[in-house]
Amino acid sequence: ILNVEQSPQSLHVQEGDSTNFTCSFPSSNFYALHWYRWETAKSPEALFVMTLNGDEKKKGRISATLNTKEGYSYLYIKGSQPEDSATYLCASGYSTLTFGKGTMLLVSP
């Protein structure tokens, strides 16, 4: 059974701040790492699927890095906006996905 952990559990920043979260996963038998953004009452939105050690992906102000040897991924948000307020989930796995508990981000104007 995979153990995927995320930190911090929650984060409150001011508009314009840059922030980052961490996702830890077992480095053995790694296959893929997913990041999602989940706003209340909406569908979780896929942000990135990452498979290669050292991979970096970017989508607008959001970027992610992957270190499969040490078993972690960082998600960065540059210049946070109130619309970035959501829960950010990471998940890892092969045929199925194991999710972390998420990081709840609140961005105040």
Place this chain on the structure above:
Amino acid sequence: SAVISQKPSRDICQRGTSLTIQCQVDSQVTMMFWYRQQPGQSLTLIATANQGSEATYESGFVIDKFPISRPNLTFSTLTVSNMSPEDSSIYLCSGGAGLAGGSEQFFGPGTRLTVL
């Protein structure tokens, strides 16, 4: 990409009753999955819905409690049977082109279930 809808979006049910949740995908997907998120917990996989055959359940989940159907490549249902307050959760379905790990997974908006 795929757009996934779920019905109902929320429900309040009495203990001992059953609720069937429907999941509709706007395009054919190879894989469909059902998850739940109990309060304060992570999204947990209940089962993989297999077209035309019995679903594959994860440890701790059984067919008698969570019967699943998948008659075709765009539709699936999950029934929560003989409900108790511990079944109060958000239930989500997802779909994708291949193995969950290797391909992008698309999610429905979830069904918020409260059991009294």
